[in-house]
Amino acid sequence: MSGTVRYLYGIAEAAPGLSDGVAGVRGVGGAPVRAVADREVAAVVSDVPAADFEEEPLAAHLEDLTWLEAVARAHHGVVDAVAAHTTVLPLRLATVYRDDAGVRAMLAAGRAEFLPRLARLAGHVEWGVKVFFVPPAAAPPAASAPPAEEGLSPGRSYLRTRRHERHTWDSAYREALAAAERVHTAARSRAVEHTRHRVQQGPLVQGPLENIANHAYLVAAEMSDAFRAAVEEAAAGTEVVHAEVTGPWAPYSFAAAPAAPGREASAG
CATH class of the missing domain: 3.30.70 (Alpha-Beta Plaits)
Known part of the structure; x- marks a missing residue:
């Protein structure tokens, strides 16, 4: 599959300063990080090559410790950058959605669980x-x-x-x-x-x-x-x-x- 998919790093409240907080941050593969919002919640994402994250190539990549370490370092670097500005729910390594619409659907479906958890983790x-x-x-x-x-x-x-x-x-x-x-x-x-x-x-x-x-x-x-x-x-x-x-x-x-x-x- 050609094109890109959305790599998710974490979920945060869709506060006005979130986009500013991720401005200039680079994620997996050096791609710029941005926020995709749905009402009160937002996902921190970057675009990654679909060819690397389809089921079969991803399974092969996960056996490559050099590739896996690079992705993990980038993933945690983004989460730490977001956490310096606001409360974040870190997502698991290599969580991807096909497009922004899929990300927003996930946020809408999970909003009732995301918001209380963000409130619980604030300041911790x-x-x-x-x-x-x-x-x-x-x-x-x-x-x-x-x-x-x-x-x-x-x-x-x-x-x-x-x-x-x-x-x-x-x-x-x-x-x-x-x-x-x-x-x-x-x-x-x-x-x-x-x-x-x-x-x-x-x-x-x-x-x-x-x-x-x-x-x-x-x-x-x-x-x-x-x-x-x-x-x-x-x-x-x-x-x-x-x-x-x-x-x-x-x-x-x-x-x-x-x-x-x-x-x-x-x-x-």
């Missing part, structure tokens, strides 16, 4: 908190092994040492889970909403630590410093966890934009 930001398990450091055998017992064969002595090491690791893991729950309790007390993400595994994990908690919190902007301090304090005092705090972000995890009429493709 998203913070992410990941907690990682720090395994006990490997100690020299003489230091880590239980006291030797006379008469044990080398094989039984080895198995006894391995059981001791496993017990040490299990105890540390239980302590880490308890610490992660303390961190969550502290963070939740400073947040108005919370969502739990899947822990990172496989290629998403960097380094030797195990991700045991991955949460997002919606926090009033003026509470951000108190939120971060509470998380850091809750994570202190134990060597078996490392807490990673990221943000503030636009409220990606709390947009909850419903599916609407029109062609939509999502990269997740």
